[in-house]
Amino acid sequence: MNQFLSRRIFILIPTMSILKIIFKPIQVLASSLPSKEGWNLSKDEWKSRLSPESYYILREEGTERAFSSKLNDEKRKGVFHCAGCDSPLFLSDKKYDSGTGWPSFWDSIQGSVETKVDFKLIVPRTEYHCSRCGGHQGHVFNDGPLPTGKRYCNNGLALRFVPD
Numbered sequence: 001m002n003q004f005l006s007r008r009i010f011i012l013i014p015t016m017s018i019l020k021i022i023f024k025p026i027q028v029l030a031s032s033l034p035s036k037e038g039w040n041l042s043k044d045e046w047k048s049r050l051s052p053e054s055y056y057i058l059r060e061e062g063t064e065r066a067f068s069s070k071l072n073d074e075k076r077k078g079v080f081h082c083a084g085c086d087s088p089l090f091l092s093d094k095k096y097d098s099g100t101g102w103p104s105f106w107d108s109i110q111g112s113v114e115t116k117v118d119f120k121l122i123v124p125r126t127e128y129h130c131s132r133c134g135g136h137q138g139h140v141f142n143d144g145p146l147p148t149g150k151r152y153c154n155n156g157l158a159l160r161f162v163p164d
């Protein structure tokens with residue numbers, strides 16, 4: 001090995017370790033912590049409450065296939081509740097057809113959801129979850145209709161619709 005090459009390796013290795021340290025905090029938790037006492041359930045407790053599909057969305061931040069949820073076409077008046085803890089999250093009059101294949105809302109019920117940034121697709125996205133049980137609901141984007149300009153792109157499997 002010539003001197004030049006070995007010097008490059010000496011520089012490369014510490015650089016990689018520094019990058020690892022920098023990128024570590026970016027990894028996201030599988031789900032968010034609940035804000036309310038009593039909703040800090042174990043994995044097994046959640047598994048017994050939820051279908052495997054809803055568990056994957058709510059507790060492992062999964063995403064359902066586009067156009068797979070019948071709530072995508074739900075047009076009745078009512079309230080969309082968290083499928084994990086039944087907290088009311090969205091009103092039907094804030095729902096709109098975004099054309100994406102996921103139930104979409106331009107606003108949530110105040111205080112019902114909280115956000116955090118995730119990097120699952122490398123590009124940062126704003127994940128949101130039920131503020132009561134911490135269950136993952138979907139992602140919020142800034143390309144929604146007025147007056148908020150927000151698009152809450154929600155997994156149907158994470159919701160339970162209660163008609164008026």
Ligand SMILES: [Zn+2]
Nearest residue numbers: 082085130133
């Ligand atoms: Zn919840």
